[in-house]
Amino acid sequence: MKRIVLVTGANSGIGLALCERLLTTDSEIHLCLACRNTQRAMAARSALLHSHPEADISLLKVDVGDMNSVLEAAKEIKKRYSRLDYIYLNAGIMPNPQLNLKVFVKGLFSRKVVRMFATGEGLLTQEDHVNANGLQKVFATNVFGHFILIKELEPLLCCPSMTSQLIWTSSSNAHKSAFSLDDYQHSQGIESYSSSKYASDLLSLALNRQFNRRGLYSSVTCPGLVMTNLTYGILPSFFWTLIMPIMFLIRFFTNSFTLTPYNGAEALVWLYKQNPESLDPRAKYHSCTSGLGNNYVNPKKMDLREDTAEAFYKQLLELEHKLRQKVGVAEEAIK
Ligand SMILES: NC(=O)C1=CN([C@@H]2O[C@H](COP(=O)(O)OP(=O)(O)OC[C@H]3O[C@@H](n4cnc5c(N)ncnc54)[C@H](OP(=O)(O)O)[C@@H]3O)[C@@H](O)[C@H]2O)C=CC1
Ligand SMILES: CC(C)CCC[C@@H](C)[C@H]1CC[C@H]2C3=C(CC[C@]12C)[C@@]1(C)CCC(=O)C[C@@H]1CC3
Secondary structure (H helix, E strand, O other), X not given: OOEEEEEEOOOOHHHHHHHHHHHHHOOXXXXXXXXXXXXXXXXXHHHHHHHOXXXXXXXXEOOOOOHHHHHHHHHHHHHHOOOOOEEXXXXXXXXXXXXXXXXXXXXXXXXXXXXXXXXXXXXXXXXXXXXXXXXXXXXXXHHXXXXXXXXXXXXHHOOOOOOXXXXXXXXXXXXXHHOOHHHOOOOOOOOHHHHHXXXXXXXXXHHHHHHHHHOEEEEEEXXXXXXXXXXXXXXXXXXXXXXXXXXXXXXXXXXXXXXXXXXXXXXXXXXHOOOHXXXXXXXXXXXXXXXXXXXXXXXXXXXXXXXXXXXXXXXXXXXXXXXXXXXXXXXXXXX
C-alpha cells in the first residue's frame, strides 16, 4: 500500500529538499505538496517530476496562517484520502528579522560563542502583526494553523491497526525564555519566531500524550542553519555567499551549520524511516553536518515541562473553540 505523505511549505527550501529526498528513499509514496501559492507549488511539482518522472505527486492549496483556508484544505484532504501516514508540519515564517549586531560582536568574544552560532540566541528580533483571524501572524502560521490541520484530520491520522507520524520543523532557536503561557501568541515581545518554535515543541509533547494510544506520534526536528528564503530575509543572499568560506570553517566547531536544504532535511528523512513507537517524545532530532561534510542525526533532550505542555494544549483548545464559533457565525451571516 502506498504511504500518503503531506508536506506543508513544500515549494521551497527544506520542504522541497525533503520531498526530493523522500522520493529517492521510497518510490512507493503519494506525496501531497501543501502550499499557499499555486504557481510556486506547480513549479515545485515540475522540478520533482523532472528528477523522479514516475512519482505520484498532488497539490493542495492551503495558507496555514489562515483558519478558513486550513478548514477548506482539510475538507479537500478528507475527500481525497481515507488515511494519512505522515504530515510534515514544515511551513514557517520569520517576518522582518533584525540582527542585533551589538549582541553578535559581544558574543564573538564570549565563552558562549559556539552556542550563539548554533542557536542564534538573543541575536534576532522580529516584527509581528495581527492577521484577519485576530491572531499574531507568526503564531498562526508556525503553530496554530498546523494544530487546526491536525485536529481536523484526526480521523485520517488515528486509524485502527496503523500508526501515523507528525514531524515538525522546529529550530535550535526555540527558547524557553521567549515563551510565556500568559502571552503564548507573543503579542508583547520581539522574539515571536523563537516563541513559536518553543510552542511547537510543547505542542508536540502534548500531542504525544493525547494521541499515542490511538497510534499517532509526533516528533520535532531542527534542520540547523540552512540557506533558504528564510535566511535570505535575515541577510541578503550575496552576503551569505561572500561569507561562505567562514561558514565552512565554523562547521568544524559546530555541527549545526548544515547550510544546504539537502543536509537540513537529514533528520526529517531519518524520522520517516523510524518506527515511531521507538522515538523519544522529549527529544529534538537535529540534522548535523560535520566539518568534513558528513550528515548525521543527533537527538537532544528538550527543556520542556509536561504541565506547561498540557496547559498550553488546553489554551489551544480554548482558542480553537472561540475561533470556530466566529467562523460559524460568519458562515451563517453569508447564508
Ligand atoms: N533556514 C533555516 O536555517 C531554518 C529553518 N527552519 C524552519 O524550516 C521551515 C522551512 O523553512 P525554510 O525552508 O528555511 O524557508 P523557506 O522560506 O524556503 O520555506 C518556507 C516554506 O513555508 C511556506 N509558507 C510560509 N508561510 C506559509 C503559509 N502561511 N501557508 C503555507 N505555506 C507557507 C513557504 O511558502 P512561500 O514560498 O509561498 O512563501 C515556503 O514554502 C520553517 O518552519 C523554518 O522555521 C528551522 C531552523 C532553521
Ligand atoms: C559569520 C556569520 C556566520 C555570521 C552570521 C551571524 C548570524 C546572522 C547567524 C548566526 C547564527 C544564525 C542562526 C540563525 C539565523 C542567522 C544566525 C543568527 C537561525 C536563527 C535561523 C532560523 C532558525 O530557525 C535557527 C537558526 C540558528 C542560527
